[in-house]
Amino acid sequence: MAGKEQEIDLYEKQLTSAREIGDRSSEGAILGNLGTAYKNLGEVRKAIEFYKKSLEIAREFGDRWNEAAALGNLGDAYYRLGEVNKAIELNEQDLKIAREIGDQRDEGIALGNLGNAYQKIGEVLKAIEFHKRSFAIGHEIGDRSVEGNALGNLGVAHAALGDAIKAIEFYNQAMMFAREIVDRLNEATWLGNLGNAYADLGEVRKAIEYHEKALVIDREIGNRGGETAALGNLGIAYNKLGEANKAIELFEEALVIAREISDRSSEGAILGNLGVANKKLGEVRKAIEFYEKALVIDREIGNRGDEGVNLGILGNAYGTLGESRKALEFHEKALTIAVEIGDRRNEGTWLGNLGSDYANLGEISKAIEFYEKQLVIEQEIGDRRGEGNALGNLGITYYKLGKTDKGISQMKQALTIFQTIESPKAEWARERLKEWGVKV
Numbered sequence: 001m002a003g004k005e006q007e008i009d010l011y012e013k014q015l016t017s018a019r020e021i022g023d024r025s026s027e028g029a030i031l032g033n034l035g036t037a038y039k040n041l042g043e044v045r046k047a048i049e050f051y052k053k054s055l056e057i058a059r060e061f062g063d064r065w066n067e068a069a070a071l072g073n074l075g076d077a078y079y080r081l082g083e084v085n086k087a088i089e090l091n092e093q094d095l096k097i098a099r100e101i102g103d104q105r106d107e108g109i110a111l112g113n114l115g116n117a118y119q120k121i122g123e124v125l126k127a128i129e130f131h132k133r134s135f136a137i138g139h140e141i142g143d144r145s146v147e148g149n150a151l152g153n154l155g156v157a158h159a160a161l162g163d164a165i166k167a168i169e170f171y172n173q174a175m176m177f178a179r180e181i182v183d184r185l186n187e188a189t190w191l192g193n194l195g196n197a198y199a200d201l202g203e204v205r206k207a208i209e210y211h212e213k214a215l216v217i218d219r220e221i222g223n224r225g226g227e228t229a230a231l232g233n234l235g236i237a238y239n240k241l242g243e244a245n246k247a248i249e250l251f252e253e254a255l256v257i258a259r260e261i262s263d264r265s266s267e268g269a270i271l272g273n274l275g276v277a278n279k280k281l282g283e284v285r286k287a288i289e290f291y292e293k294a295l296v297i298d299r300e301i302g303n304r305g306d307e308g309v310n311l312g313i314l315g316n317a318y319g320t321l322g323e324s325r326k327a328l329e330f331h332e333k334a335l336t337i338a339v340e341i342g343d344r345r346n347e348g349t350w351l352g353n354l355g356s357d358y359a360n361l362g363e364i365s366k367a368i369e370f371y372e373k374q375l376v377i378e379q380e381i382g383d384r385r386g387e388g389n390a391l392g393n394l395g396i397t398y399y400k401l402g403k404t405d406k407g408i409s410q411m412k413q414a415l416t417i418f419q420t421i422e423s424p425k426a427e428w429a430r431e432r433l434k435e436w437g438v439k440v
Helices: 003-020 024-040 044-060 064-080 084-101 104-120 124-141 144-160 164-180 184-200 204-220 224-240 244-260 264-280 284-301 304-320 324-340 344-360 364-381 384-400 404-420 425-435
Strands: none
Touching (some): 024 064, 064 104, 104 144, 144 184, 184 204, 204 224, 284 304, 304 324, 324 344, 344 364, 344 384, 384 425, 404 425
């Protein structure tokens, strides 16, 4: 029996004993532990059932501390399922109780969880404010763990804004804190995030170095989930280098581990990545098979966020095959989910893809309408990379329409943004302008 399943078996025996002797307080704590064990296996819906029972017992006894813990756990579970508005509601309740009982550490953690939730739905500037407040509390009470996590989360937020340079600064600080308190788990996490940030800057070989360091630590501490993530990140990096076959090997290795530890969420994500790698090899029909398998898992575990993403990339795959109408159908479904769960970042992404679908169908006015909607969202949420993409697409579309001055103006704005955030896409924008006879 795998380690995590042994853990569940132990908790279930403890739960039986607690119920036999009528120890409701211990029953509530064990139910919470069972929830976390199932969550770590990727069975998040099952985890929610246990957390709800734990919450009910905590409220029955007026146990405010465990009530806050259960609310925080429920918030994290719904966050993992992509039901972010529900997560926000629960984390706000956790924060309220933490303040009422004077638990500053939990207050700092709840603020960080709220920051992560707001970032997930694209409200990154709001997320940054929550992470700053979390850091301030961690600093005030001298809790290096809360401080370090807040710094790392600030890095994640700035990466989401397209500012990889700033993200790297925060990740390095977070890693320093993790090493100081010998938190090897988070050390590996921030090493992985550093790898992702360098990949965003186009420094993929450097990214691989960081992912390999993260992998070493995860294996040393027996963090099988982290090992899966590190292998996946390495696969993504090699795919960016054009080494799709190497990427597939790494994804397959990660998939074996995800299945061994019954991590359904990671299994779905890896299947999606296998689709991306096969698409890179020109095996688009095979890629679609992987995306469809990922989609089945997303629906089985109720992960609306990832369901929307996989619908969107299915649309991209059909677009590659020239099936623009089918691509449009999938992108519309992805957009519907993004709007339903309040995911503004992906709402912007799928609006942009719908713009491209309409452009491919020759419906240029409609394409411009969707690109402009995307631009509004990217500017509202502060996503500089997304803003640059929208401006670039608008530039190409206006130029093709014969509105060359407007097209050049939009592309110049895109170039400025890509240069500011040191995106590899700056070269793409520069080449388009050169093709149009513009000196840059």
